[in-house]
Amino acid sequence: NAGVMQNPRHLVRRRGQEARLRCSPMKGHSHVYWYRQLPEEGLKFMVYLQKENIIDESGMPKERFSAEFPKEGPSILRIQQVVRGDSAAYFCASSDIGTAATEAFFGQGTRLTVV
Amino acid sequence: AQSVAQPEDQVNVAEGNPLTVKCTYSVSGNPYLFWYVQYPNRGLQFLLKYITGDNLVKGSYGFEAEFNKSQTSFHLKKPSALVSDSALYFCAVRDYNTDKLIFGTGTRLQVFP
Secondary structure, three states, X not given: OOOOEEEOOEEEEOOOOOEEEEEEOOOOOOEEEEEEEOOOOOEEEEEEEEOOEEEEOOOOOOOXXXXXXXXXXXXXXXXXXXXXXXXXXXXXXXXXXXOOOOOOEEOOOEEEEEO | OOEEXXXXXXXXXXXXXXXXXXXEEEOOOOOOXXXXXXXXXXXXXXXXXXXXXXXXEEOHHHOEEEEEXXXXXXXXXXXXXXXXXXXXXXXXXXXXXXXXXEEOOOEEEEEEO
C-alpha cells in the first residue's frame, strides 16, 4: 500500500507564475489536509478536503490560493501569481476518517522556491 | 477551539539519558492527541496517539507518551535517548467537531553523543 504521494518534490517558479502541487492520498483515504511549513517553523493548517468538498479552508489566504480534491485524481493545491513569500514546504496528509481518532499520514512534501 | 502548546523550542539531552518533550492541550470534550516526528527534509511520521484507555501510550522507536488529564498534558518520553532521535517533534490534537488536525509549533530535539 503506497503512502501519500506528493509531486513534484521540488518546484521552482518565477514571481508571477502559477504553482500546482499534487497530492495522491493513501489508497482508501478520502480526506486530505494541506499544511505549509516555513523554514524553522511549525506546520500551518491551510485546508481540509473530502472528495469534491472543501470542509475547512480557514487557513488558506483569501487570494491566489485554491485547493480541490476531485472525485477522480489527486488533490491539487494551486497558487496563482506566486510571490517570494510563498516559498515554503507544502505538506499533504490523508486519513481514512471513521472517527476523529484516526491518525493522518503525511507525504514527503513539495518544496516551492519562488525566484 | 482546540489547541496544543509546545512550550520548548528546543530540548538538549545527552545520549543514553531519558528525554521528555512537553505538550499541553486545550480541548472541549475528549481529546484525541498525536505525536509526530520530522527528520530533515522529510515529511512527518506518526509516532503514537492517545484516544482513550491507558494513560501511558507506547509508540514507534521506543517512544511513549503520558496522558495527564488533570494537567492537560501529553508529554513525549523515551527512557534512553539516541543520537538518531534528533529531529523536530510535533504534538497535535484532532478537533472533535471538524476533524481538523491542529499542530503545535514543534520542538527540536538535539541528542548529543
